[in-house]
Amino acid sequence: MQISRRGLLAGAAVGGGLLVAWGLWPRDYGVPLTPGRGEWAFGAWLKLARDGVLTVAVPQLEMGQGITTLIPQIVAAEMGADWRQVAVEPAPVSGAYSNLPLAAKWAPLWLPLAPGVADEPGDLVTRRWAGENGFMATADGTSLGAYERPAREAAAAARAMLCMAAAERWGVNYEECEAQGGLVLHGGRQLSFAALAEEAARFDAPDPPPLKPAPYSERPIAVGASQDLAYPRLDLPAKVDGGFQFAGDVRLPGMLYAAIRHGPVGDAVLSGYGSKAGARTLGLRQVVKSRRWIAAVADTWWAAEQALTALRPRWRTENRADSGIIDQRLDEALTKGEASRIATRGEGDRDLGEPTVTYRYEIAPATHATLETASATARVADGRLELWLASQAPAAAKAAAAKAVGLSAADVVLYPMSAGGSFDRRLEHDHAIEAAVIAAEVGAPVQLVWSRWQEMVAGRPRSPLACLASAWTAREDGTPGALRMRVAMPATTREFGERLFGNKTAFAALDAAEDPDPLAFEGALSPYAIPAVAIDHVPVDIGLPTGRMRGNAAGYLAFIVESFIDELAARVGREPLSFRMALLGGDPRLAECLQRAARLAQWDGGARQSGNGLACWRIGNPATGEAVARIACVATARAGEGGVRVSKLSAAVDLGRVVNQDIARQQIEGGLVFGTSLATGSAISFADGLPTESSLGALALPRLADCPDISVEIIAGDGEPADPGEIGAVIAAPAIANALHSATGLRLRRLPLLSEGI
Template sequence: MHISRRGVLLGAGAAGGLLLAWTLTPRRFDPPLVAGEGEVTFDAWLKIGKDGVVTVSVPEAELGQGITTLIPQIVAMELGADWRQVAVEPAPVSGVYANVPLAARWSALWMPLFPGAASDPDAYLAKRFAEGETFNAAADGTSLTAHEGPARVAAASARAMLAQAAADRWNVAWEECDAQGGFIVHDKKRLAFGELVDEAADYSPPDPAVVRVQPPLERAAEFPAGAPLRFPRLDLPAKVDGSYTFAGDVRLPDMVFAAIRHGPIGDSHLGGYDTGLAQGVKGLIKLVNGKSWLAAAASNWWAAEHALKLIAPRFSATDTADTARIGAALDKALRFGDAVRIAAVGDPDSWLGKKFEHVAGYAIAPALHATLETASATARYQDGKLELWLASQAPQAARQRAADALGIGVERVVLYPMPAGGSFDRRLENDHAAEAALIARDLGKPVQLIWSRWQEHVAGLPRSPARAILAARTAQDGSLTALKVRVAMPATTFEFGRRLFGGDDQRGAQAAQDQGDALALEGAVPPYAIPHLMVEHCPARIPLPTGRARGNGAALGCFLIETFIDELASRSGREPLSYRMAMLGQDIKLANVLQRAATLAEWSGGTVGSGEGLACHRMKVAGREGRIAVIASARRDERGLRVDKLTAVADIGRIVNVDIARQQIEGGLVFGMGLASGCTTAYADGLPLTGRLGLLGLPLLSDCPEIEVEFMDSDAEPFDPGELGVSAVVPAIANALYAAGGTRVRTLPLNAEAA
């Protein structure tokens, strides 16, 4: 990994001054970290106390993905700290922590006329945008790509300054010193970090920073499941004993609680309501209304929610979400819509305009996030200043959303980042921040707004539904010669971009649905060597706003490709594994992953009656690659879909923390099981027909199968594993169901009725 020093300290040494972030034109930022008593700040990433405690600043919300362990681990390994003395604190929103790789990946959303000018992670325009717009967003597995380098540079600089302080005491060259276990050492001499911090602040770090030759790395073979860990999760003890503070656990003096009712999905407006119906509710304080919502504030949340149930506010709504209308719009776009070509290989126009040997149609239902914690935000507004406590994957966007709602400058909004009880990209949306801000201003006191599960389904934004047709030309032996992938769905990524970067509301952002969207279909470009290929997007305007969800385009595309490839193998009478291997000569890494998964799972060939299915996938994000193969054993019984075992092998490059990587793969597999078995709803008159978590068909703990995960050894740049498991497990289960009963399922969820 090439590392250049991205930030240096100016002015009053390591304890103060300005931070300089280098691009072609440097940007200066106020130091984001504040040193407490007995602490010294080193760059924007860490503080060291006289007691030896190293506090690491993490610029992204902890959503369960382990980022509040990964960044501190990177700092600890580079610094030479004692893990037992490492603490973590959330970083304030600052351009110092800009996520440049994600800004580059989403460049078409904020610079649609010339996206190619900023699409490279090293592009000058991407850096300027990310730093200037305080783009601290966390998504698409870009966290390590964005933050590992700067965190290592900061830790290496601090290590050098500590070494210089110790070397002057010992009258030796600082380059001869090392840092181990919280000490600077030279031969048999050693000094603790805490003894050196005051002196170290007076030294200047070398420029460029001298990072360790070996980057943070754990070999998977050294840490099998259940083995003792060198870097256990920092958030785990508090989560186990219940002391971990989520957004909904915030408590402020004189705080009240609010529940809310949103209007139906569509062009919705709040109509009449009778306040007298809730007069008898003990603890009710006030009703607050917005354009398309009504909130109740009370001394406790249950009283506020009960008041809204009694009032049952009326809404007027047009162009409402309706499952039949959504399906009709998708079908029309698929059959008659103008297509935007997303990818092409060979001569698809000649080969894919003739008769096809095999054609299959697919229907994908909208998918809900089903987070354990619903939307929650605490707001306090006084003297023209707003304070917000919430979990957000896009904290600057949350600040801007709230500021716009109140009509104040974003600099008047202070956001205290909180962890979330799951997100799956749900916390990229920040409507609840604006609502909480408006309610707090109206009440004149702190308020905590919590959406009920029903409101999460009404006002949350599902993953887009889709319709698709896949058509193939094959050779005499059944080999795939030409493939056409045609998908109808709204331009969900651009719709999301209008909300995130343009500040549009849900209704306004739907205007972006009818354009080509390569990111939404990136998973539909197969990893196989196919002589002639065409991937088309048929944009569809549907009466349902859509958002991002874990897996995104990778999960959608992989389901289409891998189930269709399985059909082609079966149609040609060839074994599914060997059929895929024959097309992977150009990707030896994926071939090795697939072969290893087959060996580990004792693959029997996927014959009818075996109940075994496989799928594989390759992802590319910010110049890095991840690969996975999943083999599932599944069947149907009187309880519905049953998954007995999942075997996954992944190649994600250099692994920083094996235990967290394994958790991410396992979590992705279970999340994908939810997509396979349910996690959706129908709509009528603008309202979801499923309002409870228990009715979504999610797997219970007793439904979780035996899961075996293995990693390929690699020194390539690390790839975030959070999305990989989601992408490949659903088609693996679908193919296993075919092998169990001989029936193809081309719908998501994989319900028996659709089959």
């Protein structure tokens, strides 16, 4: 919903609400960057130094996806900078870096009573809320959509200012100058950015900035070909030599280390512990306890962990999470619960009678399995809290930690650190609150690191669900004329929103998230040309807090829809590829992905016992102009000793305009491996409030020897660049499931596959 400044003022004046209008008026958040000696800031995005180093602010969490290369690359390409002289600085929390597309997308979470006034990135309410709250969250593949344009504008303005400085020296018009390779050029003359930095900073930036005619893009190369990288990753050398700093690498003078134990999953309260036994642990400094957790602080993390073992904390817990109870509640909700219609196409299932076919699909809770567990360092001194933290939502983490120790957010300094993997796990900030509370009580800097066991106990797994997929099909060829999905699952996105924006505890958020959850079904209206579609949600309280995970709604919807489409084809003996192609008349680009993936994999028609299966999906809505990622994948898999054996994945991907082909390929390949892990493992189960899996080794994750041969063809496209990080993760599971059906003749309708045997 668009609201103009003039319209807002006029409406406010009529109603006597000028104060409201003033409160919504967009604000200038200044220049958050602090230049060092011999360095000058050019707006909020970049600094240029006398030695020629160009430092670019990155307002997104680097968690392996390469964002600390992508945003600087956009700046360097637009500005004409020398890539060898580009550096990166994590941006401080500031309204100058608002993620407006994500703020609009999540409006139902932070503005639940009137999301319609903030459902577009350009809406005045969206801009004001995101700015005032420093909303810089890294999620849902919105980084390029949010930051490519402002980064380009900042670079274009700086380029113009450098040209102005050079033109003044040469006595020419600055529009006649050009910038290339870190130099300003005119005729046979040249001056370096370094030589011009101080003078250029004195000029006013042109408004609007003189953008280049087209944003930077790279044309994808053929599968198996190689080429020199125009913009190699900036973080790669430090990651190779071990010098890259993650959240757990922070070291401060006088720092102590904390380990923690959380109560079982349920309404847990600490009821006691053996203080005398713990006190005998060498190096123990202090025990800090809260209602739902207890921490030991010691000279080393191992000493703190050993002290907690000796303390043997005891818990009084009601409503303990249990996998048997979870499955029972999902089953009852699916078969008997009251459903709400979330999405409809055409007439939905109106007056259709009984469906031709109905199948049931299930998905177990899945854990993120990040390499780096939750880690945070805190120091409280002189009325100020300092936090060293890897966070996908730094403003929310900062505010929550401040409140926990009785400070205002203005009294908190958050130093953004990189994450050793996240997959949306670092959207949560429990560990930031705990570290702040522990440091405040101890009176010294404290680094809190969760053990792998605690990551399992206190994590926020992907929500489990049960679904009945029904179709009304044509008798002659099995083509679906109508599709209905009835899904029983927690209102997981609303629950997450209560934690992130309402600062509620996990179980308080469960109580607040009782309504149907449309955000948990993004993309449910599939690209297939099925005239009538109906999506129903049955919210269910399973007694287990759940959260977001890489791929989110597409991760489970793709498995359900693509498995179901394959089953519809098999019922009438139709070949899976041609069956899909006949339904994709409304999305020719996705149809092209299917054809290319089939050629890449030498598709054999998915013949019985071939072990080949395919699937396709898209993320994004082309009807709204949103950037769309499309993928088709052919998997080769078999049931082997010890589980599923995936030998090959062949994918064709359309991302629109590709900004960095190398990073895009890395993300797609990594996503396919991550999706494979969700297909074959990653599940977490509970008994008496505790996970039955305690280590990474218990999650049946693919090891290096288990990783399939992967071939990826990136299709040259135009339009806005789509995010490559999610699309590979969502397609692997359905492609593998369909491949196993081809190999075994059995249909596996539960993730992870083979979790119930064959």
